[in-house]
Amino acid sequence: MNELDELNELKNLRAAPPEMSTQTRHEIRARLLALSETPGDAPGVLDVAGRRSGGRGTAGWRRSLLPVAAAVVLTLGIGVGAAALRGGSDGGHVQSPAYRSPRPHQWLYVHRINAGGWNMNYWWKGVDSKTTEQLDTWDRVDGLSHAYINSKGALSVMPPPDGRTVRVQVPAGGKAFNLTNYDKLPAEPDALLREFYAVHYPNQVGRTGPRDVFEDLTEMLQKPISPRLRSAAYQALFKIPGVAVRPGLADQIGRRGDGFSWDDGGDRETFIFDPESHRFLGGGEDATRDFSRGSVHVKKGTLLMWYSVTEYKIVDRPGQR
Amino acid sequence: MTAAVTPGPPQAGRLDDAALIGLSLDEPEWFAVLFDRHGGRIHDYAARRLGVQAAEDITAETFYTAFRRRGSYDRTQPHARPWLYGIASRLIARHHRAEERYLRALHRTGVDPLPEPMDDAVVERVAAQAERRLAGAVAKLNPGDRDVLLLVAWGDLSYEEVATALEVPIGTVRSRLFRARRKIRAALEGTGR
Numbered sequence: 296m297n298e299l300d301e302l303n304e305l306k307n308l309r310a311a312p313p314e315m316s317t318q319t320r321h322e323i324r325a326r327l328l329a330l331s332e333t334p335g336d337a338p339g340v341l342d343v344a345g346r347r348s349g350g351r352g353t354a355g356w357r358r359s360l361l362p363v364a365a366a367v368v369l370t371l372g373i374g375v376g377a378a379a380l381r382g383g384s385d386g387g388h389v390q391s392p393a394y395r396s397p398r399p400h401q402w403l404y405v406h407r408i409n410a411g412g413w414n415m416n417y418w419w420k421g422v423d424s425k426t427t428e429q430l431d432t433w434d435r436v437d438g439l440s441h442a443y444i445n446s447k448g449a450l451s452v453m454p455p456p457d458g459r460t461v462r463v464q465v466p467a468g469g470k471a472f473n474l475t476n477y478d479k480l481p482a483e484p485d486a487l488l489r490e491f492y493a494v495h496y497p498n499q500v501g502r503t504g505p506r507d508v509f510e511d512l513t514e515m516l517q518k519p520i521s522p523r524l525r526s527a528a529y530q531a532l533f534k535i536p537g538v539a540v541r542p543g544l545a546d547q548i549g550r551r552g553d554g555f556s557w558d559d560g561g562d563r564e565t566f567i568f569d570p571e572s573h574r575f576l577g578g579g580e581d582a583t584r585d586f587s588r589g590s591v592h593v594k595k596g597t598l599l600m601w602y603s604v605t606e607y608k609i610v611d612r613p614g615q616r
Numbered sequence: 617m618t619a620a621v622t623p624g625p626p627q628a629g630r631l632d633d634a635a636l637i638g639l640s641l642d643e644p645e646w647f648a649v650l651f652d653r654h655g656g657r658i659h660d661y662a663a664r665r666l667g668v669q670a671a672e673d674i675t676a677e678t679f680y681t682a683f684r685r686r687g688s689y690d691r692t693q694p695h696a697r698p699w700l701y702g703i704a705s706r707l708i709a710r711h712h713r714a715e716e717r718y719l720r721a722l723h724r725t726g727v728d729p730l731p732e733p734m735d736d737a738v739v740e741r742v743a744a745q746a747e748r749r750l751a752g753a754v755a756k757l758n759p760g761d762r763d764v765l766l767l768v769a770w771g772d773l774s775y776e777e778v779a780t781a782l783e784v785p786i787g788t789v790r791s792r793l794f795r796a797r798r799k800i801r802a803a804l805e806g807t808g809r
Contacts, residue, residue, distance in 0.1 A: 301800040305769040308750055309730065312663035315656055315675065323655065323676045324648050330683055331644030415677050418710035453669070470725065496725045501752070507724065510717070562713065580713070588709035589763040590702075590782045 396478045397609040399437035403474070403518065404616060406431055406606040408547050410579070410598065419588075421581075421597040424547065433613040436474050442613035450614045471496070472511065474518055482523035484531040487512075491531075505536045509557055513566045517575045519609055529573035541565070546577030547603040554578070561586035561595070577603035633696035637689045647686065651679050654697060658704050661771050666711050667718070667730040678704045693780070701771050702781035705763050716755045723752030746804060753803030757796055764789055765796040 397403070411426030433442040442452040471494045472480060481487055491508045512528050512535070520528075532538060532555045544554035546567050556565040561584040567576045579601035582593045593599070610616070631639070633650060640647040658678055662671035681703050682696075689699060708715070722728045726748055754762060760782075767778045775793070779786040 301797055301804055302769050304746065304750055304804060305754075305765070305800065308747060308754075309664040309728065312660050312671075312730075313668050315659040315672065319672045319676075320655065323679060324651055326676070327648045327651055327679060327683060328645055330680065331640075331647065415673070415707055415710060416681055418707075470721075501723075503724070507720075559713070564713065588712050588759045589705055590760075590784065591706055591709045 396476070397436045397474055397519070399435075399475065401436050401609050401611055402433040402442070402613055402615070403436060404431070404433050404606070404608055404610045405604060406616075408577075408603045408605060410547055410601040413600070418599070419591045419593045419597065421599050422601060424598060424601050427547065431616070433610070433615075435613075436609070438473075440613075452613050470511065472515065477515060477518065477520050477524060480524055482521070482527045484527050484534065487524075487527050488531050488534060505538070506557065509535050509538055509555075513555065516566070516568065516573070517604070517607075519607060522573075525573045529568055542570070547579075547601050548577075548605070550576050550603065552576045558583055562588075562593070562599075575604060577601070632694040634689070634691040634694045637686050637696065638691050640683075640686055644683070647679075647683050650682070650696060654700050655679065657697070657771075658700055661701065661766075662704060662708060663730075664770050665708055665715055665766065670711060670714075674704055674707045677707055681707075695777075697771075698773060698777040698780040701767055701773060701777075702783065705767070705781060709759065709763075712759050719751045719755035723748050723755060749803045749806070750800065753800050757799060758792075761792045761796040761799075764792040765800070768793060 407430045409428045409430060410422040410424040411428045412423030413428075414420070431444045435441070440453060442450060445451040472491070480490055488508065491511050492503055494503050494507075494511070509532070512531055516525060516528050516532075533540060537557065539556040539558065541554035541556060543551055544565065544567050545551050550567075550569070552567045552569045554565045554567045556563050561582055562580065563583045564578070564580050566578040568574065569576055580599040581601075582595050582597040582599065584595045586593050606616075631649075633653070636646050636650050640650075655675055659671050659675040662674040665671075666674070678700055682700055685703075689696070693699070718729050728751075754765070757765065763782060764778055767773045767781060768775075771778075771781075773781060775786055775789050778793075779789045782789070
């Protein structure tokens with residue numbers, strides 16, 4: 296292979312991404328001009344955005360969108376989004392025993408409580424679990440649209456209404472198993488694991504491994520599925536090599552459950568489930584040892600993200616709770 | 617890219633980035649011209665790594681951060697792209713887990729989960745084998761190596777500019793790039809080394 300070939304191949308990967316929307320361009324520009332008029336915005340001062348002039352600052356202005364991006368990931372079937380039943384161990388609303396697969400045009404509503412203090416400029420410093428921020432999201436079951444409550448308190452639905460058409464995610468997450476066919480899976484742990492390990496996409500490179508199965512199972516457990524399947528999936532988590540079980544772990548609002556973690560070189564991701572009902576309670580990300588991400592260094596013990604999911608359900612339209 | 621309205625005098629186009637930043641110390645509205653020049657590129661880079669929605673946030677925050685730090689910019693450097701890509705890289709680093717998942721998903725399923733433009737006639741595209749191998753290999757790279765590789769391949773930065781952006785010696789850039797390219801080449805050749 297020619298020396299430059301791999302770089303040329305890489306240049307063609309995801310070539311021509313969607314342009315920045317006109318609306319976004321105008322918003323950023325307007326904000327920059329507004330910043331230039333802000334007293335005390337002294338150049339060179341490494342301030343924490345959002346704490347200047349007593350209001351919503353530069354980061355705060357759009358801070359709500361990144362958790363939303365995480366919620367989009369949820370529906371992609373590859374993310375750390377969240378979906379749990381109201382109340383966790385307090386016996387709140389549970390999915391109907393007569394479970395039925397949601398229809399493609401219905402929406403998954405999720406209410407999430409995040410640890411506060413997150414600042415994307417200094418994300419490696421972590422969050423403050425003593426404060427909280429709330430987030431409401433809606434993801435269409437077929438994966439073709441996403442909605443959230445924006446920083447002005449209004450419902451924002453993607454694709455945006457500015458003329459461009461953006462596919463928020465691939466249909467049903469592009470995964471073999473998703474909300475539209477979870478009810479076809481066996482409700483027995485070993486059989487379930489066999490199904491997930493056996494997933495092999497056309498032309499897939501390499502075999503499906505424990506990490507893939509951990510991602511797929513925890514993703515399914517964050518969705519409204521039948522109690523029998525939920526129980527089987529929960530039990531299957533114990534059988535995945537490399538998964539650490541952490542009993543008695545508390546979510547952001549203090550509900551305790553069994554944590555299941557995957558540690559990626561010091562960056563540990565955790566999902567917490569009620570040990571009796573197997574409901575998803577929440578989870579997060581923390582540093583089990585010092586690690587680096589590019590030029591950024593994260594210190595051992597840093598809590599990078601922590602959250603609770605207090606409600607999810609299938610609804611008929613975005614904005615419906 | 618959509619043409620933007622410049623806030624400053626019409627001679628803005630003749631000024632280099634360092635001059636613009638210098639002017640913005642006394643007349644901050646000049647900084648918006650820097651956004652007009654480089655905002656689209658930063659957005660494209662972030663969108664290729666994390667998708668459009670995250671890219672909008674990262675682009676916005678990159679320029680707000682740059683604006684706040686403009687006083688410390690080394691104005692002997694006429695081009696601000698490395699500085700801006702450096703800020704963006706630190707913001708993108710937070711999402712490495714999501715980025716790796718996107719790439720692994722493309723690798724496994726052949727369908728890129730990143731948002732992309734479509735029209736009514738577009739159907740889901742299944743990636744070619746080489747593209748999937750590539751995505752899988754990029755997902756497995758050490759984040760520091762991946763930053764260097766993608767700043768070169770997608771950001772079009774020179775080795776020197778990457779060193780400036782990531783605040784590492786140029787020798788580190790060369791060794792990271794060598795390592796990353798070797799792994800990518802092995803994946804494309806199907807050896808999986």
